[in-house]
Amino acid sequence: MNQKTNPVKPSEQGSLNDSPAETKMSTTVLPERQFSLRGKVYVVTGGGRGLGLVMAESMTEAGGEVHCLDRLREPDPEFLATQDLANREHVGSLHYHHLDVRDSEYLQETISKIAKRNNRLDGLVAAAGVLQHTDAIDYTAEDVTKTMDINYTGLFMTAQAVAKQMMEYDCGGSIVLVASMSGLIANKGMNAPVYNSSKAAVIQLGRNLAMEWGKKGIRVNSLCPGHILTPMVEQTFKEIDGLRHTWESENMLGRLATPEEFTGATIFLLSEASRFMTGSSLVIDGGHTAW
Template identity: 55%
Template sequence: MAEFNRKSDTVPKPPESRENPTVGIAPSPSENIGQKRLADFDLDGKVFIVTGGARGLGLSLAEALAETGGKVYCFDREPKADEGWNEAARRADKFGGSLHYKQQDVQDTEGLDRTIAEIADKHQRLDGVIAAAGVQHLSPAQEWTRDEVNRMMDINYTGVMMTATSAARQMFKYKIHGSMCFIASMSGTIANKGLLSPVYNSSKAAVIQLARNLAMEWSPIRKDGTGGIRVNCISPGHILTPMVLKNFEEVPGLRETWEKENMMGRLAETTEFKGAALFLLSNASSFMTGNNLVIDGGHTAW
């Protein structure tokens, strides 16, 4: 008996990019020149979802989209957003965009699918997703249990996969040629000095590979006008987030170790990734898909 089932007996094949070229999503060279400053970054009227958007990096990235006119829905498992989120929502309104909070755990696949569909149906579109929800746990490899491994992979990898596929269904439904950005990590390509996190690092490596494969499958535009969805990753270096600050409490001297391991001698602030997110979710990156943007202060460059 087969362990997995397909909805069709036909063996699926990815669309042939040469036969389904992604044309028409790049702005015309004459479209924006001289008409509006930085028009390729303008997200006015577009709709986005950011998972892990209640605080930290996710909130900073959501704010970047809202500051340029986007309607941004922040998903998180907390019952309500904290004070920092409310202040960000106030600022977003000032810039012409908007932030909306939805309590939604990425592990609740049915709820996730339902919430994403409701947002897309309300606006008759869904233009992009940033999948930033994730957890970390420090422990020697031999101490991990099967349940602990499964839980971390369920949030860090499966949660990204389910968010992306649910969003893609809505983009296909409304024939939106959108963009997705997965928050991976430089930890997906290296082992971090001074930090025992084998499952977290493996989950981020899986996310990077997921982006490549979904980009191959969704980037071409099919004959019916669906597709044209670009998929990329951002791989940050060490950032000053609540999760990392907890690591510093658990591992004395870790901050000093990490600061000396990159070329800039410091750790990143969450706001330093806003420009990259805006780039990947806007027309400014219209020829970029299946890639991984490493922003790590030079950590992996030496």
């Protein structure tokens, strides 16, 4: 932890009769260091495009070496443009790895190699996920398994693989699980019972991982966005008539979010600025769940 200790003035030291608890000492962490990821290494799943890529870009601006894992066999043009910008103008750097989070063995191998580059791994943003909108009565067991394998099991195995390397190299740090406000509510206008259930499971998983890994110096929190304009959501709007209007009217700001509006929260959760925060769920939904 980067800390600067302010000297204690003689008048503030107290008498010889003061107990240690009564003796005051102030400590401050400089603001520019609180939110810095300089010199640290991170993994972002689902980082090939959309929300995950936007988060990854902000992490390179804050100084991090960021490794994006995505099931796209070749990097999306959006990723390549972002990578070029990051590597030219940002303090950190952006890297791509083709990987499906359902392949646990290759996942462990890849994350081990990433950590070995600099003998460290400082955290994770687990943003990989899929959405299927289907009436509950029409779901098949295969549909359920596919969504849960990516949104929950894949996320769990990714967090586990990252935590193993953090422990191996004795790197305390932060894991951010991208859940959703959909883990707290039923989304009006969209039937996605398995997606919503998977996000609820992620929120509960975050609490349990925080409990187990806290003494190892690893913090785990869930980020719960509201409705965001991503490629996945845009496709959903094409399939469900009137859904965009419904969602826009269901929050207190009367609009949808953009991916960029979650970058500040991402840096906060990963950095020293949130060093006493773990086992929490940060809801950023334009007031949707506050009605």
